[in-house]
Amino acid sequence: MPHHTTGLIHHPYRPPGDFQAPQPGVFKASTVYFPTVADMRRREWKDKSAYTYGLHGTPTTYLLEERLCSLEGGLQCLLVPSGLAALALVALAVLKTGDEVLIPDNAYGPNKALAEGELRHFGITHRYYDPMSPDDLSSQITERTRMVWLEAPGSVSMEFPDLREMVRRCRDRGVLCALDNTWGAGLAFKPFDLLGDQGASNDSEQAPLGVDISAHALTKYPSGGGDVLMGSVITRDAALHLKIKLCHMRLGLGVAANDAETVLRSLPSMDLRYKAHDQTARELAAWWQAQPQCAQLLHPAFEGAPGHAHWQALCEREPGQGLAAGLFSVMIDARYNQAQVDAFCDGLKLFKIGYSWGGPVSLVVPYNIASMRQAWPGHLKPGTLVRFSTGLESARDLILDLHQAMQAHLPMA
Numbered sequence: 001m002p003h004h005t006t007g008l009i010h011h012p013y014r015p016p017g018d019f020q021a022p023q024p025g026v027f028k029a030s031t032v033y034f035p036t037v038a039d040m041r042r043r044e045w046k047d048k049s050a051y052t053y054g055l056h057g058t059p060t061t062y063l064l065e066e067r068l069c070s071l072e073g074g075l076q077c078l079l080v081p082s083g084l085a086a087l088a089l090v091a092l093a094v095l096k097t098g099d100e101v102l103i104p105d106n107a108y109g110p111n112k113a114l115a116e117g118e119l120r121h122f123g124i125t126h127r128y129y130d131p132m133s134p135d136d137l138s139s140q141i142t143e144r145t146r147m148v149w150l151e152a153p154g155s156v157s158m159e160f161p162d163l164r165e166m167v168r169r170c171r172d173r174g175v176l177c178a179l180d181n182t183w184g185a186g187l188a189f190k191p192f193d194l195l196g197d198q199g200a201s202n203d204s205e206q207a208p209l210g211v212d213i214s215a216h217a218l219t220k221y222p223s224g225g226g227d228v229l230m231g232s233v234i235t236r237d238a239a240l241h242l243k244i245k246l247c248h249m250r251l252g253l254g255v256a257a258n259d260a261e262t263v264l265r266s267l268p269s270m271d272l273r274y275k276a277h278d279q280t281a282r283e284l285a286a287w288w289q290a291q292p293q294c295a296q297l298l299h300p301a302f303e304g305a306p307g308h309a310h311w312q313a314l315c316e317r318e319p320g321q322g323l324a325a326g327l328f329s330v331m332i333d334a335r336y337n338q339a340q341v342d343a344f345c346d347g348l349k350l351f352k353i354g355y356s357w358g359g360p361v362s363l364v365v366p367y368n369i370a371s372m373r374q375a376w377p378g379h380l381k382p383g384t385l386v387r388f389s390t391g392l393e394s395a396r397d398l399i400l401d402l403h404q405a406m407q408a409h410l411p412m413a
């Protein structure tokens with residue numbers, strides 16, 4: 001008889017193999033066993049045909065990757081520890097010294113910071129383009145331009161670009177296009193199928209055409225709980241995927257099995273949650289539009305918002321049927337100073353002050369646009385921008401909350 005310490009580790013019992021239940025099992029591993037040394041030498045992880053090491057994938061991460069591919073219409077997926085890590089992985093995998101990357105001026109802030117920090121140190125230059133001008137994008141593409149970042153809409157000022165036209169321009173010039181797809185989340189539009197119907201033959205077998213890379217902060221809607229950080233990088237080109245995958249492996253990026261399981265558990269309700277967040281955001285946005293304190297409503301599904309026509313063209317498959325995330329911004333009229341706007345945010349009770357979005361709790365953040373952009377964009381009215389992310393609370397209660405804080409801190413007189 002082995003000693004009980006050995007018995008507890010090398011126990012002979014094996015449960016029956018074919019267990020099926022609504023949620024998949026959670027496989028936690030750094031070490032993965034091989035039956036023989038020969039098997040160890042033979043096994044391949046790059047094509048997901050086997051397992052070699054925790055960082056190279058487990059049944060739990062393979063499963064999540066495949067489900068995310070279905071969500072976004074991609075063929076290959078890599079998981080990383082955060083949405084920002086997804087943006088960084090794409091940049092580090094694709095760009096090399098001497099290359100240039102183009103970034104929209106309204107991009108997620110830390111993506112700009114990465115370009116100004118590490119990328120610059122590595123001899124990779126960047127330029128910011130006007131997200132509302134495909135001509136400005138085209139004019140900034142040179143022989144050094146290796147990749148263009150796209151974001152629809154910009155995550156604070158909410159302008160919706162002409163994504164199809166931008167992608168067409170990149171493809172015409174042979175430049176990789178990478179989309180930060182966190183807002184659309186695979187639900188509002190299909191990032192890999194943007195140009196599908198454009199001037200093509202009737203061949204239904206034709207491969208979809210869109211962005212080359214979709215980076216997604218799973219932290220937001222796929223998690224839905226405000227309690228997990230994770231990101232994904234999805235592609236449809238095997239060679240491009242392999243290039244990013246080898247970089248992912250060399251950087252030692254991986255995600256924890258329990259976190260992957262949390263996202264797997266949230267995915268089935270994602271479509272319902274996204275629509276609920278969207279509906280609530282539109283009720284609140286409509287309320288704001290009627291308030292004199294609101295100089296400008298920034299929500300792509302609303303008439304008059306920057307890029308509304310582009311949102312309609314891309315996201316409305318049928319009139320009135322387009323989806324938008326639970327995110328909008330309000331330009332508070334310039335007659336209110338920063339201290340008053342801050343007091344308004346502090347005065348909210350249901351809305352919490354905090355970054356990120358996609359969870360059950362509504363959030364608010366005031367932003368200083370002047371410090372975030374090259375110049376004050378012509379399509380933005382003067383004022384102080386406040387971004388709202390709607391949670392899953394009742395829209396009526398949220399509006400009552402906005403109303404009480406407004407009465408207390410943004411007086412009309």
Ligand SMILES: *Cc1c(COP(=O)(O)O)cnc(C)c1O
Pocket residue numbers: 081082083084085108155180182183217218219220229230231356357
């Ligand atoms: C939140 C967010 C990210 C980064 O995600 P983290 O998981 O917080 O690192 C990237 N892009 C956009 C548009 C985001 O909203």
